Amino acid sequence: MAFLADSLKRIKPSATIAVTDKARALKLAGRNVIGLGAGEPDFDTPDNIKEAAIKAIRDGKASKYTNVDGIAELKEAVCRKFKTENGLDYKPSQVSVGTGGKQVLYNAFVATLNPGDEVIIPAPYWVSYPEMVMLAGGEPVEVKTTMESGFKMSGEALERAITPKTKWLLLNSPSNPTGAAYTKSELKALTDVLVRHAHVHVLTDDMYEHLVYDDFQFFTPAQIEPRLYERTLTVNGVSKAYCMTGWRIGFAGGPEPLIKAMAMIQSQSTSNPSAVSQWAAVEALNGPKDFIPKHNKIFKERRDLCVAMLNQAKGIQCPKPEGAFYVFPSCAGTIGKTAPTGKRLATDEDFVTELLEAEGVAVVQGTPFGLGPAFRISYATATSAVQEACERIQRFCGNLR
Numbered sequence: 366m367a368f369l370a371d372s373l374k375r376i377k378p379s380a381t382i383a384v385t386d387k388a389r390a391l392k393l394a395g396r397n398v399i400g401l402g403a404g405e406p407d408f409d410t411p412d413n414i415k416e417a418a419i420k421a422i423r424d425g426k427a428s429k430y431t432n433v434d435g436i437a438e439l440k441e442a443v444c445r446k447f448k449t450e451n452g453l454d455y456k457p458s459q460v461s462v463g464t465g466g467k468q469v470l471y472n473a474f475v476a477t478l479n480p481g482d483e484v485i486i487p488a489p490y491w492v493s494y495p496e497m498v499m500l501a502g503g504e505p506v507e508v509k510t511t512m513e514s515g516f517k518m519s520g521e522a523l524e525r526a527i528t529p530k531t532k533w534l535l536l537n538s539p540s541n542p543t544g545a546a547y548t549k550s551e552l553k554a555l556t557d558v559l560v561r562h563a564h565v566h567v568l569t570d571d572m573y574e575h576l577v578y579d580d581f582q583f584f585t586p587a588q589i590e591p592r593l594y595e596r597t598l599t600v601n602g603v604s605k606a607y608c609m610t611g612w613r614i615g616f617a618g619g620p621e622p623l624i625k626a627m628a629m630i631q632s633q634s635t636s637n638p639s640a641v642s643q644w645a646a647v648e649a650l651n652g653p654k655d656f657i658p659k660h661n662k663i664f665k666e667r668r669d670l671c672v673a674m675l676n677q678a679k680g681i682q683c684p685k686p687e688g689a690f691y692v693f694p695s696c697a698g699t700i701g702k703t704a705p706t707g708k709r710l711a712t713d714e715d716f717v718t719e720l721l722e723a724e725g726v727a728v729v730q731g732t733p734f735g736l737g738p739a740f741r742i743s744y745a746t747a748t749s750a751v752q753e754a755c756e757r758i759q760r761f762c763g764n765l766r
């Protein structure tokens with residue numbers, strides 16, 4: 366009898382963590398490596414948020430267990446955020462707080478998926494989505510998008526993917542890994558379809574909401590289609606916009622029975638997210654947000670730099686995304702060519718492996734995100750490093766034979 370569970374047979378380790386580990390090992394060995402793999406801001410958590418956490422510790426607010434799915438103060442701050450930023454009315458009893466957006470998403474799938482239940486996931490997608498769905502016993506249903514469509518799913522494609530077994534549509538705008546974000550009318554094309562399919566629920570992962578550029582206006586499904594409010598789980602968190610990936614706080618607003626079920630799962634697994642981090646998140650949501658446009662100005666400059674420089678690399682095509690801190694260029698024009706080591710590039714994995722070998726630039730291949738040959742660059746690192754990395758990619762592509 367096998368010791369490890371059969372359910373693990375379908376699960377892959379995260380490709381993004383694998384590339385980060387490989388880059389770290391090369392660095393330790395003395396190589397000059399630029400890591401563009403990690404999906405987290407290079408900026409530090411703002412001081413007012415850190416101070417709130419220190420104060421919570423000093424005031425003895427961090428010593429004890431808290432309410433399983435979030436302290437009242439944080440749930441209220443989340444309700445205020447949804448109301449003022451998204452026009453959504455949620456009561457504290459409709460809010461769940463977990464250990465990062467990741468736990469909130471996982472709880473939602475465990476709470477709702479029976480064997481055979483389908484979750485529609487537009488590709489490219491965040492690597493964890495299909496694996497989470499499978500761990501929870503469901504079936505991911507990929508809907509491929511194209512670079513030409515801006516990596517966005519059309520209403521027709523959504524309609525074709527819906528079956529009687531569809532439980533969720535999982536949306537992520539702005540997207541990891543493409544940075545693509547749906548405009549109001551693009552989102553409306555999807556919500557119009559969903560209105561006609563009452564058994565399909567919407568799980569919207571709005572983690573990159575605040576990271577949009579060029580006056581792009583962010584919308585979330587329940588905001589533009591109130592008829593979907595009762596069957597939408599709106600997931601968000603403080604990790605990306607507030608530079609708090611290490612603090613591990615995510616949250617969601619949704620129908621009360623689902624929120625209760627998610628709390629029950631959390632109560633029998635991890636219990637409350639860290640009390641210190643919850644108090645830090647209260648300050649993040651209620652405190653000043655002037656650092657967000659400052660960071661966005663820098664992110665936008667880096668995005669523009671990447672897009673311009675990568676489009677000058679031989680065999681690379683890089684669309685300009687609306688948000689997040691990723692670009693997702695195609696490397697189709699390099700496939701079949703030969704790298705300096707003599708290796709013929711057959712896949713995007715070969716491309717990123719040889720790029721790391723030849724030029725010490727760590728990026729993640731596109732295929733694990735559901736679309737290749739391509740690669741993901743996270744430009745959430747110093748602008749000078751982004752520029753140097755793009756120069757090295759240009760050189761690498763120019764040297765392919």
Ligand SMILES: Cc1ncc(COP(=O)(O)O)c(C=O)c1O
Pocket residue numbers: 404464465466467468491537540541570572602603604610613614615
């Ligand atoms: C699209 C998306 N959703 C959710 C998360 C998880 O965020 P957290 O760090 O809050 O768990 C990430 C993190 O990479 C992400 O890219």
